[in-house]
Amino acid sequence: MARRQVVAAVAAALAAVALASGCGQAEEGGGTPAAAGKKDLTVGISTLGLSFPFPAAISKGIKAEAARLGVKVTEVDAQGKAEKQSSDVQDLAGQRPDGVLLLPVDSGVATGMADQLKNADIPTVAVASQVGDPKTRQLNDVYPGLAALVTQDEYGAGRKAGELAVKAVPKGGAIAVVEGAAGFAETQQRFRDFLAPAKQAGVNFNVVARQPGDWVPDKAQSACQNMLAAQPQIKLFYAESDDMGVGCAKAVKAANSDAVVIGVGGSKLGTDAVKAGELYGTVCYKPEDLGKRAMQVLHEQLTGTKKYNAQFVTYETPPITKDNVGDCQPQW
Structure with missing residues (x-):
């Protein structure tokens, strides 16, 4: 009787292992993106300047959402200098993060950074500011190679x-x-x-x-x-x-x-x-919400939850006077 119980237990254990393995193979064969099951995603953040209240609030939102999603972040601060940001992005690319959130100092100079990240096959989302010359490129005409631009209209x-x-x-x-x-x-x-x-x-x-x-x-x-x-x-x-x-x-x-x-x-x-x-x-404007949305967009891109290709993503920015100032809860 005891021997039968042992045999039955072993058979049940083997069946459970086989079932678990089968489920894993079914998920993989079912088209789930490899990144979807990836652990410990790392995202690089190149911010234009943490001494400025607005980008600092965006960074706060990014980090809050990253923590919620379990994403590690590496942040570099351009301190308002386009040349420093170029160097920062080069350093980030060398660290091979899974993706980058780019808050450009200079929209024209940022095209070179976007190209560099694209050539390194690092998915990139521009945040809060356009990449490209605003004199020749419309705001919603997102720079090629970016997954998305997440910003105000x-x-x-x-x-x-x-x-x-x-x-x-x-x-x-x-x-x-x-x-x-x-x-x-x-x-x-x-x-x-x-x-x-x-x-x-x-x-x-x-x-x-x-x-x-x-x-x-x-x-x-x-x-x-x-x-x-x-x-x-x-x-x-x-x-x-x-x-x-x-x-x-x-x-x-x-x-x-x-x-x-x-x-x-x-x-x-x-x-x-x-x-x-x-x-x-x-x-x-709502910079913390903007940062959270940017992190969500990049996370969706990296996990395959949703695919973006030079997509413009924005949110509502209502006009405020003394009559409705209570409708605007400051985030910076």
């Missing part, structure tokens, strides 16, 4: 800022633009459709001045001081980021000007300024 955000401008200054007049830094695609993209709502409404906005604020409050404050000194009739400033908008608002207040300031970004600094009446409005 910068054209749409500019248009929404323009809608706010029409509400703020319905009779039109002289306006000025506080631009971002040279080399950033967003500097052009956020302005491209800004005047479209005014034109559609029959409101005449005359752009009398444009100066860079390099994305930071103090430089934007100086730029707005200079523009107001030269053009005191300015009715509205369009700052291409909230940080610059807050700096510009200080210049407007110091000059005793009635000019309205509109920003872009939905930062805590910006939404607080909207609540205080320093900014008329902004456009609500």
